[in-house]
Amino acid sequence: MATDAPIAVRRREDLKPAAADRLSSWLRNYKPLPGVPDELFDRTGRPRDYWLSFLGEFAEYPQAEFENRFSLATRHIRDTGVTYRIYGEENERSWPLSPMPLILSQGEWAQIAEGVEQRANLIEALLQDFYGEGALVAEGALPAAALTGSADFVRAMRGVKPPGGRFLQLYAADLGRGPDGRWWVLDDRTQAPSGAGYALESRLVLSRAYPNLYNAMNVQRLAPFFDGLRKGLAATAERDDPRICLLTPGPFSETYFEQAHLARYLGFLLVEGDDLVVRDGRVYVRTIAGLKRADVILRRVDADFIDPLELNSASHLGVPGLLEAIRSGGVAVLNIPGSGVLESKALLGFLPKLCRRLLGEELKMPNVATWWCGQPVERALVERNLDNMAIAPAFNVPGTLAAMAKPRLVASMSAAEKAEFLARLNDRPGDYVGQEVVRLSTTPVLRDGRLEPAPFVLRVYAAMTPDGMKVMPGGFCRTSDHPDVRAISMGEDARTNDVWVISDRPVERVTLMASTEDVKVRRILGHLPSRAADNLFWLGRYIERAEATLRLVRSLCTSLMDSESATHSAGETLAILQTLLIEWGALDEKALGRRAIDAGRDTLHDDKAYGSVVSLVRSARRTAASMRERLSADFWTLLINLEASLVEGAHELLSEAEVLQQVENALQILAALSGLAQENMNRVAGWRFLDMGRRIERGVNTCRFTRALAHEEATIDDLDLLLDLADSQITYRARYLIGLALAPVRDMVVLDPFNTRSLAFQVETLKQHLDILPALQDDGMLEEPDRVLLNLAAQVETETAARINTDKMIAFELALMRLSDAIGERFFLRGANAVPTAKLAGLA
Known part of the structure; x- marks a missing residue:
C-alpha cells in the first residue's frame, strides 16, 4: 500500500461550528460496504488525511453556497452541450458529473502510474510480436487460437512497420481496487481509448466550482499529458508541421462530443471517413482547396470499419484503401489497426508469464x-x-x-x-x-446532503511521447448508484467524477502553449474540410430561414393588435402571410383561413412541419452538432437556449402578446448569433461559408417576399408588410416622405446595394466571398459558382425598379438556387468529384 503524501490537515476544532458539525455528520453516517476497500478510509478504518483535508474545506461551504457553486459550474455542461449517447438511443444525454472528485495521493498515484506504464510497454511488445515474428505462438508460449480467434486480429497488418516504430500511441486501463487494497486491471483499452476528453471537461467544471479548494489541494494538471500526446503523434509523421486528423465515426457516436472537444483542444482536424480519400498510397483530406495530405490519423473508429475494401465491406465509416496506404507508409494511423486484439479477455490469463518473458519482470499490476x-x-x-x-x-x-x-x-x-x-x-x-467475481471498491459521493460510498471504475491513460511513455495524472472515473456492481458503463445510473491526484507541494501551471521559437508566424485562409464547409453553409441557411419565418409570425401577431402602421388584419394581405407559411412547409394547408393567432402558434411549435421555427432550429442545432469543434461555447449556448425556449412554450395556449414576446425573444437570440458570427469568428473560410449560406437564403426569401407582396396589384398593406419583413421601414420613411409607392419599395428591397436586406447587397457580398476563396486550378478560368454569380450580378446591377415583375423575381430566385448547387458541387467535395489540385504532387 502506498504511503500518503504529507498534507496539512485542518483539525476539526479549527473549523467553524456549522462546518465541524457537517463534517462529523458525514463521517459518522458514512458506512463502507463490508469487505470492500474504500477510498475515504484506509485498511485500519481511519479516514485518510487528504480526504479529511478536502472534506474539511468542503464542509466550510454553506449548503446554499455549495449548491449554487456547483449548479453554476454544471450549467457549463448544459450550455456547451457536453453530452454522451447510450448505444441504440437516438437522443443525447447531458453529461452526469458528480460534485465530489476521486482523490488519490501522490504516493498512491506513483504505484498506479508505474503499473500502467509497464502494462502499456508489455502490450506494445506483444503487438510487435503478433504482427512481426510471431515467436510467441511459434514457440508455444501462446495458443494460436487465443490470438487468431479474435476478430480484432487484423492479418493484413502482419509485417507492417509501424510509424515511429510503435503500434500503440494511446493506451488506457480500467482499474479497481482488489480485496487486498491493491489496484487491479479490469480491462485493457487498446483499440481506440475513449474518455480523455470527458476527463478534461470534468476537470474544467470542478475547478470552476471550487477554485480555491482545487488550488489548495495542489491538484496535478492534465495539460502536460495532452501536450506530450500531441507531440508524440506529430513525431510519427514524415515531415515537419504535419496535418493531424482525428477520425470519428460521426455525430451518432456515443462519445462524439468528447471527440470534438479533443480535436479542438489539441488543434486536430476532426474528420469522418467520407472526408478522406486515398490517392497513390497517400491519404488526403477533402477540403475547399482540393485534396490536402493527411499525415497522421488518431482513430476513434474500430479497425474492422476503417477500410471497406479489405475489412468490413458494409462499413460507411472508413476510407477505401486505407490499409494499403498504411502498408506503403503513406500515413500514420494510430493506434494501428489490429491493436484491439489486446482487449480480448482470452489473453488475460497469459499476461503474467508473457511479462516475465518479454520484459524480464513480474507484472506490477495484476488483472482479474x-x-x-x-x-x-x-x-x-x-x-x-x-x-x-x-x-x-x-x-x-x-x-x-x-x-x-x-x-x-x-x-x-x-x-x-x-x-x-x-x-x-x-x-x-x-x-x-x-x-x-470481484466487487468494485468504493469512493465517497454526495447524495441528498449525505456522504455515501459508491462503487467506481477508474480509467487511466498512457501516451507515447518524444520523452517516452507518460501517464495522465488523473483519469476518467465512473461511479454507480447501485451498491453492488461488478462493472460500470455509462448507463442510466452511472455518473462521472473528476480525478484529483494531489501533490505535497504547489503544482506548476502548464498549458499547451509552445515556445515562440517552435512556431512560424503565418496568416492563412485555412484548408477547411469540405464537410465542415457544407455544414457551415447549411447552418447559415437554417438560421436565416428561421429568422425569416419568425418575421412572418411576428407580422401575424401584430395583425391582431393596434399599431400605427397598417395592420394587415384582414383580406388578401393576411391570406398572403398564411400562404407563404404554407409554401415554406411551416404551416399545414388546412390552416389557411384559420385565426392568425392559431397559425402563429403552429408555425412556432409544430415539430411535424419541416418548415416550422422549432424544426428549423433543430435542424440548425443538428448541423452545428456535426462540427462542434468549430463553434464557440457562446454560439452553441445561444442555439441550445433558442431550441429550449421554443420547446418550453409548445404545450401552452399562449395569447397574442405572449406569442409575440416569444417571437421577439427568438429574434433577439438569432441577432446575438449573427453578432457572434460577425464579431467573434475569424474571417477565414469557415466564416465565409456560414455567411454565404445566410446570404443565399436571405436573397431567396427577398425574392419570394417581393413576388408575393410587390406585384402590380399590391396594396398599401402589402407594401408595408414587405418593408417590415425586409426590416426597412425606418430607412424607407427617412428617404421617402411622400408615403408608400410600388417602385421605391421594389428598389429598396431588391436593387439598393446599401440596404443590407436587399437582393443587391446579398449578391455583392457573395461576390466578395467567392473572390477570396481558393481556386482548384491556376488556369485563370472562371469556376462555375463565379460564372453563375457574375451573370446574376450583371442582371441585378442593370435592372430598374420599373421593370421588375414576377418573372424576373423568379429568374433571380432560380439563379440563387443554381448558385447554391454550384457552390456545393465545387466546394463540398464528395465521392468522385474529389479531384486533386494542381499542387497535389507537391504534397499540398
Whole structure:
C-alpha cells in the first residue's frame, strides 16, 4: 500500500461550528460496504488525511453556497452541450458529473502510474510480436487460437512497420481496487481509448466550482499529458508541421462530443471517413482547396470499419484503401489497426508469464483472475466452479454473443439462460472465459446532503511521447448508484467524477502553449474540410430561414393588435402571410383561413412541419452538432437556449402578446448569433461559408417576399408588410416622405446595394466571398459558382425598379438556387468529384 503524501490537515476544532458539525455528520453516517476497500478510509478504518483535508474545506461551504457553486459550474455542461449517447438511443444525454472528485495521493498515484506504464510497454511488445515474428505462438508460449480467434486480429497488418516504430500511441486501463487494497486491471483499452476528453471537461467544471479548494489541494494538471500526446503523434509523421486528423465515426457516436472537444483542444482536424480519400498510397483530406495530405490519423473508429475494401465491406465509416496506404507508409494511423486484439479477455490469463518473458519482470499490476475455456484444464476448472464465477466472451465478437457482451454471474442466470450458456460452452468453449467475481471498491459521493460510498471504475491513460511513455495524472472515473456492481458503463445510473491526484507541494501551471521559437508566424485562409464547409453553409441557411419565418409570425401577431402602421388584419394581405407559411412547409394547408393567432402558434411549435421555427432550429442545432469543434461555447449556448425556449412554450395556449414576446425573444437570440458570427469568428473560410449560406437564403426569401407582396396589384398593406419583413421601414420613411409607392419599395428591397436586406447587397457580398476563396486550378478560368454569380450580378446591377415583375423575381430566385448547387458541387467535395489540385504532387 502506498504511503500518503504529507498534507496539512485542518483539525476539526479549527473549523467553524456549522462546518465541524457537517463534517462529523458525514463521517459518522458514512458506512463502507463490508469487505470492500474504500477510498475515504484506509485498511485500519481511519479516514485518510487528504480526504479529511478536502472534506474539511468542503464542509466550510454553506449548503446554499455549495449548491449554487456547483449548479453554476454544471450549467457549463448544459450550455456547451457536453453530452454522451447510450448505444441504440437516438437522443443525447447531458453529461452526469458528480460534485465530489476521486482523490488519490501522490504516493498512491506513483504505484498506479508505474503499473500502467509497464502494462502499456508489455502490450506494445506483444503487438510487435503478433504482427512481426510471431515467436510467441511459434514457440508455444501462446495458443494460436487465443490470438487468431479474435476478430480484432487484423492479418493484413502482419509485417507492417509501424510509424515511429510503435503500434500503440494511446493506451488506457480500467482499474479497481482488489480485496487486498491493491489496484487491479479490469480491462485493457487498446483499440481506440475513449474518455480523455470527458476527463478534461470534468476537470474544467470542478475547478470552476471550487477554485480555491482545487488550488489548495495542489491538484496535478492534465495539460502536460495532452501536450506530450500531441507531440508524440506529430513525431510519427514524415515531415515537419504535419496535418493531424482525428477520425470519428460521426455525430451518432456515443462519445462524439468528447471527440470534438479533443480535436479542438489539441488543434486536430476532426474528420469522418467520407472526408478522406486515398490517392497513390497517400491519404488526403477533402477540403475547399482540393485534396490536402493527411499525415497522421488518431482513430476513434474500430479497425474492422476503417477500410471497406479489405475489412468490413458494409462499413460507411472508413476510407477505401486505407490499409494499403498504411502498408506503403503513406500515413500514420494510430493506434494501428489490429491493436484491439489486446482487449480480448482470452489473453488475460497469459499476461503474467508473457511479462516475465518479454520484459524480464513480474507484472506490477495484476488483472482479474481469468481462465480461457479454449484450454481443457482451464475449461474444466471453470465448469467445476460455475456458480462462483463470472462468464464473459473471450473476444469482442458481435452477433450471436450480443446477449453475453458483458460479464455475467452464472448464479444470477435463469434456468433457461444457464442451459443456453452451457450448450454454447459445449459447442464453442474457446469463445468464453471464466473470471473471478470481484466487487468494485468504493469512493465517497454526495447524495441528498449525505456522504455515501459508491462503487467506481477508474480509467487511466498512457501516451507515447518524444520523452517516452507518460501517464495522465488523473483519469476518467465512473461511479454507480447501485451498491453492488461488478462493472460500470455509462448507463442510466452511472455518473462521472473528476480525478484529483494531489501533490505535497504547489503544482506548476502548464498549458499547451509552445515556445515562440517552435512556431512560424503565418496568416492563412485555412484548408477547411469540405464537410465542415457544407455544414457551415447549411447552418447559415437554417438560421436565416428561421429568422425569416419568425418575421412572418411576428407580422401575424401584430395583425391582431393596434399599431400605427397598417395592420394587415384582414383580406388578401393576411391570406398572403398564411400562404407563404404554407409554401415554406411551416404551416399545414388546412390552416389557411384559420385565426392568425392559431397559425402563429403552429408555425412556432409544430415539430411535424419541416418548415416550422422549432424544426428549423433543430435542424440548425443538428448541423452545428456535426462540427462542434468549430463553434464557440457562446454560439452553441445561444442555439441550445433558442431550441429550449421554443420547446418550453409548445404545450401552452399562449395569447397574442405572449406569442409575440416569444417571437421577439427568438429574434433577439438569432441577432446575438449573427453578432457572434460577425464579431467573434475569424474571417477565414469557415466564416465565409456560414455567411454565404445566410446570404443565399436571405436573397431567396427577398425574392419570394417581393413576388408575393410587390406585384402590380399590391396594396398599401402589402407594401408595408414587405418593408417590415425586409426590416426597412425606418430607412424607407427617412428617404421617402411622400408615403408608400410600388417602385421605391421594389428598389429598396431588391436593387439598393446599401440596404443590407436587399437582393443587391446579398449578391455583392457573395461576390466578395467567392473572390477570396481558393481556386482548384491556376488556369485563370472562371469556376462555375463565379460564372453563375457574375451573370446574376450583371442582371441585378442593370435592372430598374420599373421593370421588375414576377418573372424576373423568379429568374433571380432560380439563379440563387443554381448558385447554391454550384457552390456545393465545387466546394463540398464528395465521392468522385474529389479531384486533386494542381499542387497535389507537391504534397499540398
